[in-house]
Amino acid sequence: MPTQIASIRSASAAVTSTNKLIRNTYTLLAMTLLFSAVTATLSVLLRMPPMTYLVSVGIAIALMWLVLPRTAQSASGIGVVFAITGLLGFALGPILGMYLKLPHGPQLVATALGGTGIIFLGLSGYALTTRRDFNFMGGFLFVGMLVVLGASLANIFLAIPAMSLAVSAAVVMLMSGFILFDTSRMVHGGVDNYILATISLYMNIFNLFISLLQLLGIANDD
Amino acid sequence: MTATNIISALLLVALIVLLLPRARQMVNESPAAQPGDWQGFILPLIAVALFVLLLMKMV
Numbered sequence: 414m415p416t417q418i419a420s421i422r423s424a425s426a427a428v429t430s431t432n433k434l435i436r437n438t439y440t441l442l443a444m445t446l447l448f449s450a451v452t453a454t455l456s457v458l459l460r461m462p463p464m465t466y467l468v469s470v471g472i473a474i475a476l477m478w479l480v481l482p483r484t485a486q487s488a489s490g491i492g493v494v495f496a497i498t499g500l501l502g503f504a505l506g507p508i509l510g511m512y513l514k515l516p517h518g519p520q521l522v523a524t525a526l527g528g529t530g531i532i533f534l535g536l537s538g539y540a541l542t543t544r545r546d547f548n549f550m551g552g553f554l555f556v557g558m559l560v561v562l563g564a565s566l567a568n569i570f571l572a573i574p575a576m577s578l579a580v581s582a583a584v585v586m587l588m589s590g591f592i593l594f595d596t597s598r599m600v601h602g603g604v605d606n607y608i609l610a611t612i613s614l615y616m617n618i619f620n621l622f623i624s625l626l627q628l629l630g631i632a633n634d635d
Numbered sequence: 636m637t638a639t640n641i642i643s644a645l646l647l648v649a650l651i652v653l654l655l656p657r658a659r660q661m662v663n664e665s666p667a668a669q670p671g672d673w674q675g676f677i678l679p680l681i682a683v684a685l686f687v688l689l690l691m692k693m694v
Contacts, residue, residue: 463639464639464642467639467642467643467646470646471642471646471649474646474649474650474653477653478649478653517694520694521694524690524693524694525690528686528687528690531686532683532686535679535682535683536679536683539679543675545672545675546666546672547672547675547676548665548666549665549666549667549668549669549672550665550676551661551662551664551665552658552661552662552663552665553665554661555654555657555658555661555662556658556662558654558658559651559654559655559658562647562650562651562654563651565647566644566647566648566651569640569643569644569647570636570640570644582687585683585687586680586683586684589679589680589683590676590680593676593679625687625690628687628691629690629691629694632690632691632692632694633694
C-alpha cells in the first residue's frame with residue numbers, strides 16, 4: 414500500500430511538473446513574440462537597411478550558441494531569450510519593409526502572420542491533445558534541416574529561383590514537423606527547461622513565418 | 636559575389652556546424668517508430684501543405 418501511494422504521488426508530481434513546464438513555455442513564448450513584434454515594428458519605422466537582417470541574425474545565433482547554454486538554468490536566461498528574440502524581430506524589419514512596399518504587401522504580411530498563427534496553434538494543439546510521442550522524428554527532422562541548409566548555401570551561389578521556392582516549401586514542412594516534435598518533447602519529458610523549450614518553439618515560428626511570407630510573395634504576381 | 640552573399644554563406648555554415656552534433660545525437664538516440672506513428676505525423680503535415688496551398692491561391 415505505501416508503495417502504491419508513493420507511485421501515485423510520483424505520477425501526480427510528474428503531471429504537475431509537465432503542466433508547469435507547458436504553462437511557463439507558452440507564457441514566455443507569448444511575451445517574446447510580443448516583444449519581437451515591437452522590435453520588428455521599430456525596425457520597419459526606422460527603415461533599417463537590408464544588412465540589418467544578417468547582422469541581427471548573426472548576433473542572435475552567437476547568443477544562442479555561446480551564451481544561452483550557460484544561462485538557461487538561471488533567471489538571466491530569460492534576459493538572453495528576450496535579447497535573442499528582440500534581435501530576430503529587429504532582423505525582420507528590412508524584409509517586412511520590402512513586402513509592405515508591394516501593392517498588396519500589407520495583405521500579404523497579414524496573411525503570412527495569420528497563417529503562421531493558425532499552423533502553430535493547430536499543430537501544437539494536436540500534439541498536446543493527442544499526447545502522441547513524436548520523439549522518433551528527431552533524427553529525420555535534424556537531417557532534413559541540414560539538407561535544407563546545404564541547399565540554401567548552394568543556392569546563394571547558384572541563384573536558381575525554383576530552388577529558392579523548393580527550400581521555402583521544405584522549411585514550412587520541416588518547421589511544422591519541429592512544432593509537433595518540440596511540443597511532444599515537453600509532454601513526454603524530452604525537455605525540462607522552459608527557456609530552451611521557448612527558444613525552440615520561437616525559432617520554429619520565426620522560420621515558418623519567413624518561409625510562408627516568401628511562398629506567398631512568389632504566389633503573388635506583384 | 637557581394638558582401639551580403641558572403642555573410643549569408645558564413646551564417647549558413649555556422650548554422651550547419653551548430654546543428655551537426657545535435658543531428659548526429661538525434662539520429663543515434665531517436666527511438667524507433669511504433670505502428671501508426673508515421674500516420675499520426677504525416678496527416679497533420681498534409682493538412683499544413685493543403686492550408687499553405689489555399690493561402691497561396693488566396694493572395
